[in-house]
Every structure is written in structure tokens, then in C-alpha cells.
Amino acid sequence: MPKPEEEAEAKGPTEWNEGRHGVGPWEGPLPEGPEAEKYDPELLAEGDRRNVVDAYRYWTREAIREDIDKRRHALHIAIENFENDANIGTVVRTANAFAVDTVHIVGRRRWNRRGAMVTDRYQHLMHHADVSELMAWAADQDLTVVAIDNTPGCVPLETAELPERCLLLFGQEGPGVSPEAQDAAVMTCSIAQFGSTRSINAGVAAGIAMHAWIRQHADLSKAW
Numbered sequence: 001m002p003k004p005e006e007e008a009e010a011k012g013p014t015e016w017n018e019g020r021h022g023v024g025p026w027e028g029p030l031p032e033g034p035e036a037e038k039y040d041p042e043l044l045a046e047g048d049r050r051n052v053v054d055a056y057r058y059w060t061r062e063a064i065r066e067d068i069d070k071r072r073h074a075l076h077i078a079i080e081n082f083e084n085d086a087n088i089g090t091v092v093r094t095a096n097a098f099a100v101d102t103v104h105i106v107g108r109r110r111w112n113r114r115g116a117m118v119t120d121r122y123q124h125l126m127h128h129a130d131v132s133e134l135m136a137w138a139a140d141q142d143l144t145v146v147a148i149d150n151t152p153g154c155v156p157l158e159t160a161e162l163p164e165r166c167l168l169l170f171g172q173e174g175p176g177v178s179p180e181a182q183d184a185a186v187m188t189c190s191i192a193q194f195g196s197t198r199s200i201n202a203g204v205a206a207g208i209a210m211h212a213w214i215r216q217h218a219d220l221s222k223a224w
């Protein structure tokens with residue numbers, strides 16, 4: 001059994017090289033040939049301090065995005081943004097971590113990017129003016145829409161079978177998923193709660209629901 005202090009010192013996958021602050025300038029001969037295209041000359045010269053997994057160190061933003069594009073899941077996320085929800089940044093960051101295909105913003109175009117921690121650079125984003133536009137787009141793409149909220153009559157997410165080609169739709173703090181969106185969704189799934197609060201933060205709920213889909217459909221042997 002490792003002692004607690006040994007456990008605290010154990011490094012995780014993003015710390016196996018130079019740690020959480022990234023890496024310094026490239027050491028040794030510079031990359032050559034067709035593979036060299038994916039490297040950013042400035043990062044090679046000055047080091048890479050970005051919050052990216054080690055496999056993408058020194059890669060250009062475009063190369064990283066293209067590489068994730070080859071492995072994106074058939075999972076889409078939508079969040080209603082009629083009142084300028086502050087959780088969208090968190091949702092985008094988690095969507096990036098799970099290689100979600102696209103995050104759809106419904107309603108207001110503007111959203112607070114702070115919580116995204118620049119992950120929006122690597123994530124496809126799409127705007128829809130209203131719920132009917134989103135639903136028409138989803139139908140056209142053969143995506144099944146599942147709303148996530150804890151309103152009466154919901155299906156427990158813990159036991160629900162989520163479709164593989166899936167669009168998970170979240171509501172905002174306050175109003176929750178709009179009645180129009182719940183009506184259009186094939187089902188609404190709730191996350192079991194046991195305490196006093198009526199609901200959890202929408203960004204946290206999105207993380208839980210995305211992970212429920214990952215557990216059912218992702219190839220875990222391809223995770224970092």
C-alpha cells in the first residue's frame with residue numbers, strides 16, 4: 001500500500017514529462033518530412049505551455065483539431081442560452097475532453113468563454129437561433145435528441161439506454177430545459193439527487209450526462 005504522501009507525489013498522464021506547466025524548447029534535431037507540418041515553429045523554439053495532452057505538445061492548433069476530428073464521437077451537446085448562461089464554458093471544456101462532435105448554442109449567440117479555458121479552439125461550435133432550428137438540424141443529421149432535466153416524469157439517466165447518434169440537450173439555471181425542447185426530445189433524463197438542493201449546476205449535470213454516454217458507447221481503449 002503506498003503511503004498517502006507517496007500517493008500525493010504520484011504523477012498523472014499530463015505530468016509524466018515536464019508537468020503541468022508544459023515543456024520548454026524542443027530538444028535535439030527538429031522534426032522533418034511530412035510529419036513536420038503538424039509542428040508549430042514558434043512552440044518548437046519557445047516551448048509549449050498550453051493545457052494540451054502530451055501527445056499534442058508543439059502541434060499547431062489546426063493539427064490538433066484535425067487529429068481530434070478523426071476520432072470524434074457521434075455525441076452532440078446543446079445548451080439553451082436565452083438568458084446568457086454562465087455554464088457554457090464548462091460544458092465546452094468537458095465536451096472537448098470527451099471528443100464530442102459539436103456543441104450547439106441555442107438562443108443568444110454570445111456566451112462567456114472564460115470557463116472554456118481556450119478549449120473552444122479545438123471544439124466545433126454551432127449556433128441555432130431557437131429550439132425549432134436545432135431540432136430541424138438534428139433530424140436532418142439523424143440524431144436522437146435526449147433532454148436532460150429533473151422535471152416530473154423523467155427517465156433516470158442511471159438506467160436509461162442512450163442512443164449512439166445522440167444530441168444531449170441542457171437547460172439554463174433558473175428555467176431549465178424549455179417546454180418546447182422537452183416536447184421535441186425523445187425523452188428527458190434526470191440525474192438522481194439525494195440532498196436538499198432542487199438541482200445541480202448545469203455544467204456539472206452536462207459532465208455527468210456526457211460521461212453516461214461515454215460509458216455506454218465510447219471505445220475506452222482509445223482514451224488517453
Ligand SMILES: C[S@@+](CC[C@H](N)C(=O)[O-])C[C@H]1O[C@@H](n2cnc3c(N)ncnc32)[C@H](O)[C@@H]1O
Nearest residue numbers: 148149170171172176177190191199200202205
Ligand atoms: C440548475 S438547473 C434548473 C432547472 C431545474 N429543473 C430546477 O427545477 O431548478 C439547469 C439545468 O441543469 C441540468 N440539471 C440540473 N440538475 C439536474 C438533474 N438533477 N437532473 C438532470 N438535469 C439537471 C438541466 O439541464 C437543467 O435544465
